[in-house]
Amino acid sequence: MSRAFIADCIEISSARGMNKTFPVLNLINITKTYPGNPDTPVLDVEYFELRKGEQVALMGEIGSGKTTFAKIAAGLLKSDHGEVRRFGPLLMYRRNQKFNLDARVGYLSQKPEEQVFNSTVYEEIAYALKFRHIPPDLHWKMADEACRIVDLDLNFYSDINPFSLSEGELRRVGIASSLVYDPELLILDEPAAGLDLASKNLILSRIFKRCGSSNNSLILITHDFEIVLRYFSRVVILRSGRIVYDGDPPDLIVREDFEEVTGLRLPFIARFYRGLLVNGTRLKF
Amino acid sequence: MQRIGLGNLDVRIKILCFAIGFTVIFVANNLAGFILATIIPILFLMFCWPVYGGFVKFYLYSSILLIFYLAIYILFSVKEPGSIRLFSIGFFSITREALMQALLIYVRVSMMIAIVYSFISSTKGMDAADGLGFFIDPLSRIRIPAREFIMALTLSLLFAPIFILEQQRINEAQSIRSARKPVPLALLLPLFISSYRRADSLADLMDTRGFVAGKKRGRLKPFHFGRLEVILLVASVCLLVAAILVRICL
Amino acid sequence: MIELLDVSFGYGQDDKTHAVIKDVNLQIKSGEKIALIGHNGSGKTTLIKLCLGLLSPKSGRILVDGLDLSNRRELQKSRKELGIIFQDSYMHYFGSTVQEDVAFGPSNYHKDSFKIKELVDNAINLVGIETLRMRNPLELSGGQGQLASIASAIATEPKYLFMDESAVMLDMQSKELLLSRLFGICKNLDKSIIYITHDLEEISKFDRLLVLCEGEFTFDGKPETFISSPELWEKNRLELPSKFRLFNLLMQRLKSADVMQYHLEIDDEPGVYCRLYRDFFSERHE
Numbered sequence: 001m002s003r004a005f006i007a008d009c010i011e012i013s014s015a016r017g018m019n020k021t022f023p024v025l026n027l028i029n030i031t032k033t034y035p036g037n038p039d040t041p042v043l044d045v046e047y048f049e050l051r052k053g054e055q056v057a058l059m060g061e062i063g064s065g066k067t068t069f070a071k072i073a074a075g076l077l078k079s080d081h082g083e084v085r086r087f088g089p090l091l092m093y094r095r096n097q098k099f100n101l102d103a104r105v106g107y108l109s110q111k112p113e114e115q116v117f118n119s120t121v122y123e124e125i126a127y128a129l130k131f132r133h134i135p136p137d138l139h140w141k142m143a144d145e146a147c148r149i150v151d152l153d154l155n156f157y158s159d160i161n162p163f164s165l166s167e168g169e170l171r172r173v174g175i176a177s178s179l180v181y182d183p184e185l186l187i188l189d190e191p192a193a194g195l196d197l198a199s200k201n202l203i204l205s206r207i208f209k210r211c212g213s214s215n216n217s218l219i220l221i222t223h224d225f226e227i228v229l230r231y232f233s234r235v236v237i238l239r240s241g242r243i244v245y246d247g248d249p250p251d252l253i254v255r256e257d258f259e260e261v262t263g264l265r266l267p268f269i270a271r272f273y274r275g276l277l278v279n280g281t282r283l284k285f
Numbered sequence: 286m287q288r289i290g291l292g293n294l295d296v297r298i299k300i301l302c303f304a305i306g307f308t309v310i311f312v313a314n315n316l317a318g319f320i321l322a323t324i325i326p327i328l329f330l331m332f333c334w335p336v337y338g339g340f341v342k343f344y345l346y347s348s349i350l351l352i353f354y355l356a357i358y359i360l361f362s363v364k365e366p367g368s369i370r371l372f373s374i375g376f377f378s379i380t381r382e383a384l385m386q387a388l389l390i391y392v393r394v395s396m397m398i399a400i401v402y403s404f405i406s407s408t409k410g411m412d413a414a415d416g417l418g419f420f421i422d423p424l425s426r427i428r429i430p431a432r433e434f435i436m437a438l439t440l441s442l443l444f445a446p447i448f449i450l451e452q453q454r455i456n457e458a459q460s461i462r463s464a465r466k467p468v469p470l471a472l473l474l475p476l477f478i479s480s481y482r483r484a485d486s487l488a489d490l491m492d493t494r495g496f497v498a499g500k501k502r503g504r505l506k507p508f509h510f511g512r513l514e515v516i517l518l519v520a521s522v523c524l525l526v527a528a529i530l531v532r533i534c535l
Numbered sequence: 536m537i538e539l540l541d542v543s544f545g546y547g548q549d550d551k552t553h554a555v556i557k558d559v560n561l562q563i564k565s566g567e568k569i570a571l572i573g574h575n576g577s578g579k580t581t582l583i584k585l586c587l588g589l590l591s592p593k594s595g596r597i598l599v600d601g602l603d604l605s606n607r608r609e610l611q612k613s614r615k616e617l618g619i620i621f622q623d624s625y626m627h628y629f630g631s632t633v634q635e636d637v638a639f640g641p642s643n644y645h646k647d648s649f650k651i652k653e654l655v656d657n658a659i660n661l662v663g664i665e666t667l668r669m670r671n672p673l674e675l676s677g678g679q680g681q682l683a684s685i686a687s688a689i690a691t692e693p694k695y696l697f698m699d700e701s702a703v704m705l706d707m708q709s710k711e712l713l714l715s716r717l718f719g720i721c722k723n724l725d726k727s728i729i730y731i732t733h734d735l736e737e738i739s740k741f742d743r744l745l746v747l748c749e750g751e752f753t754f755d756g757k758p759e760t761f762i763s764s765p766e767l768w769e770k771n772r773l774e775l776p777s778k779f780r781l782f783n784l785l786m787q788r789l790k791s792a793d794v795m796q797y798h799l800e801i802d803d804e805p806g807v808y809c810r811l812y813r814d815f816f817s818e819r820h821e
Contacts, residue, residue: 411631411635411639447628483623492589493619494687495615495643497643501646503642504638504642505634505651505655
């Protein structure tokens with residue numbers, strides 16, 4: 001019985017009404033090793049907690065375990081050791097069970113356009129709603145909201161066969177289909193890598209806004225420090241599978257040992273900010 | 286220190302032994318012949334050392350299928366005049382001949398499974414294609430489209446792991462969306478489409494890296510026709526000769 | 536030298552043709568470091584495929600070192616000097632280990648195992664994936680896979696290397712390291728890189744910038760010129776990254792600033808920075 005576990009129990013029992021500080025995700029002593037590389041664990045996380053309504057950015061150099069982290073959190077991957085708790089209860093995998101799914105989880109990875117298989121855009125987007133006990137009269141409304149996020153006019157596209165769309169349009173349909181049920185725990189695995197800057201900023205900012213207004217939790221995996229500084233008040237840095245920083249982004253970038261600790265290159269904005277500091281100017285964001 | 290294993294063997298010799306092993310299995314028609322036939326499967330299995338556990342599972346699953354087929358064979362086999370009826374179940378009767386035949390088939394198939402399994406698990410895709418290409422290539426001189434066949438085979442072998450990964454990815458995405466096991470259509474249609482695109486990309490990439498069907502290629506690890514290979518080849522040929530003799534003389 | 540002469544490409548039948556590339560003329564010499572940018576759908580990938588002979592132009596000719604790509608035999612010969620990494624190359628491999636995959640290209644051109652091994656070792660060292668040599672490439676992370684594909688493409692030592700958004704999953708540090716090494720090769724061995732990107736902050740590292748807009752080249756010159764003209768960005772349907780917006784802002788207000796080197800010679804009082812930085816940030820907070 002670790003301290004964290006007991007703390008959670010207390011938390012859970014006193015937060016029955018799912019108030020703002022309810023822990024939505026806990027990772028405790030998680031290790032994961034891939035068979036192709038048995039000596040180095042790809043993930044080795046002692047403790048991670050995400051609360052309701054919290055938004056956190058996950059960063060790290062290549063191979064640091066970000067995608068593995070995301071998949072374990074989503075229930076798509078089973079860790080070798082440790083506990084994963086989602087919305088409170090411990091995640092248990094039966095013997096040959098591969099996934100541990102929860103209808104409240106959303107997961108968006110690269111190439112969201114490749115999951116499309118329905119014959120009209122509306123059916124495709126509303127597909128996820130059928131499995132979540134959402135009354136049919138709300139389906140259109142939710143699909144429309146999802147379309148607004150990705151800049152699609154549902155009225156125009158609803159009856160069109162998705163396979164006749166352009167690649168960009170198809171990608172938007174894919175993103176909308178994954179967001180339509182407004183997941184309480186949304187995990188985004190570099191969803192905008194390769195998209196042009198304008199679309200990226202637009203779509204991401206809308207996703208964040210909706211999460212904020214619905215008080216949903218979010219984990220975003222990204223390389224882009226500017227997005228992190230702009231939208232997040234908490235960033236987690238992974239290095240060789242371990243969490244080396246978990247806290248405030250501006251506090252992180254002003255640290256002298258930034259590069260040693262994170263293994264990442266200091267982003268331009270930080271260098272500029274530091275340059276100004278050196279000149280004797282203090283700044284407030 | 287490298288243990289002697291099938292993985293280190295020259296692919297071409299492996300293929301030859303494979304073929305000889307199969308031939309011996311079918312040439313054998315008496316007890317002595319069968320004993321000879323078991324030599325290659327057992328040898329192959331023994332030296333395919335990292336994968337024993339996998340073989341057992343594979344064999345068991347295959348056996349179930351095989352036994353099912355054989356059961357039908359036994360029950361429905363045509364009764365020849367003079368066959369010894371062992372016992373009857375309703376309309377069906379089981380003859381001794383049918384049982385013997387079934388046993389024969391079972392043993393033969395088991396040996397083939399052993400050879401095939403050890404070959405597959407100790408040989409990498411590209412190597413197998415290269416090895417096979419070595420033998421089939423001369424056929425192109427007599428107007429058989431051997432080179433195109435090898436290219437198609439190479440592409441398929443290269444594509445297989447990509448295909449499996451794609452299926453995994455799509456399964457994950459659909460599972461999250463539907464919060465349960467996805468319907469087959471949700472898996473098949475995207476898989477089909479993405480496979481088509483991937484195959485296209487793979488072929489493009491092959492082209493740009495200079496692959497030309499039929500043109501002779503070099504290898505990072507060259508074909509090594511060494512002592513071990515010679516021993517094995519000679520032994521296999523002797524085995525084949527022995528099997529033929531046994532069949533003729535006994 | 537790669538030459539595109541009046542090249543056009545499109546889909547569809549005669550009266551309903553959707554033109555992707557319109558009457559393009561271009562020359563790429565050896566030793567050039569070129570960045571190619573363009574909005575979504577501007578035809579970047581199509582252009583690259585035309586240069587590699589994977590697509591045939593509807594009109595015009597493409598020559599690589601004098602070899603006409605429409606001729607099958609010359610096309611095969613030209614392939615040796617052309618290298619490409621596509622956006623999805625990190626998912627396609629030709630071997631069960633990274634080493635074998637990198638060896639695929641060289642093994643198509645050389646029969647000698649020693650030579651092949653040499654090329655493989657050089658490529659792996661250059662990209663810096665020595666530790667991944669014996670791993671299964673399909674098990675690598677996205678960024679590692681991209682590095683592996685880059686190694687595979689450069690193993691044949693092509694004269695012209697095309698990179699179609701093939702570094703998107705690398706973090707900044709790996710990308711900078713990779714680019715500096717590739718640039719070293721460009722300089723020492725007179726090779727060219729043509730680098731397509733959506734990450735518009737990288738373009739300042741290149742000698743020459745090509746901007747593609749709706750199938751035509753609208754800019755061909757130094758990156759600095761393009762960066763300091765915001766109206767060009769809008770015309771080409773591109774969004775200026777914040778770094779460049781900041782510098783344009785600074786340049787408007789200060790005496791001198793060298794955009795490319797981020798070296799500012801400013802003799803205003805520190806208060807100016809404060810205001811500028813705040814302006815910059817308030818501009819971005821919608």
